Amino acid sequence: MDPAMSDADRIIAEKTWLVIPLFNEAAVVGDVIRYARETFPHVVCVDDGSTDDSAQAARRAGAHVVHHPINLGQGASLQTGLRYALTDPGAEYFVTFDSDGQHRVEDALDMVRRLATEPLDIVVGSRFLDDRTKPGAIKRLVLKAAVVFQNVTSGVRLTDAHNGLRALSRQAASSIRVTQNRMAHASEIVNEIGRLKLRYAEQPVHIIYTDYSRSKGQSVWNSVNIVSDLIFK
């Protein structure tokens, strides 16, 4: 663990599980987990039928690895990872975190700290509360459109509908049901916040867009698939 951490943070981190969906990120996942574990010792990676060495890299870095026998998608992996982490009775906080190095551990810690000190069930990251994050123009437009659609359909007011960095209390993690296997799960989680009347807050986060993440990340075409998954469920 990071020796510079305060005792209070250490206690919080000890009760936290990082839930990381993993699909073919062998190049980066080892470093991502090693760095994250300096703060959060408990990490579960849901390897979703990766065809590279992702799973070994994750295990070597000290993560628990759960294997889906076939590729089910990011949403299905989050649900599996949450189910897994919930079996640890000492777990109180659950963070959904990307394996491609786009999320900052500092942001995750800030979010868990809020769960520990404020009356909240879930803290959702937002790229748009400040202007540190720089997605491309089209991606920005699509994300904004998703936010408007999301706010209208769920009644939950958020500024960023598809941010993968979230911190959940035990209550939130055990009551939210993710049935959307692929990328529509992000909207589904927001709908669940509304349906379950969870106490939510947003936290400004910085998403790191590197050439690696841009080359692998979601194409904006996927917004069409997300809308169709949400309508024809």
Add this chain to the structure above:
Amino acid sequence: MDANQILIKVVLITVFAVLGLVILLPRRGARGMAIRRLTLLLVMVSAVIAVIFPNLTNAVASVLGVGRGTDLLLYGLIVVFLGFAVTSSAHNRRLDRQITDLARQIALTEAPTAQDGRTPTEDVNPA
């Protein structure tokens, strides 16, 4: 637009609207399966009748305001095909869900338990 084509348009639009409803409210259980099977049976019986009495399709077509029997067959084919696409995609979504549950169960069964990650001293409150 030909006035006597109104009838076929009404028929087609109604059928498409019903298909749309089927997409939005996928029907489960015995009733849904029975309806799908009856529809298939109806299609087959009509096909047999059309083979035995080829002139009948022309007659029905002109009643509905469609030019020829072959046009009517084409419309019918489109309707049946869309119906098939709709019901099978609803079916596939259901299968997807079941496979997900199954795969998740396998994944969790085969994984070591989460508590193993804690050394005994770290175990805050063993429930």
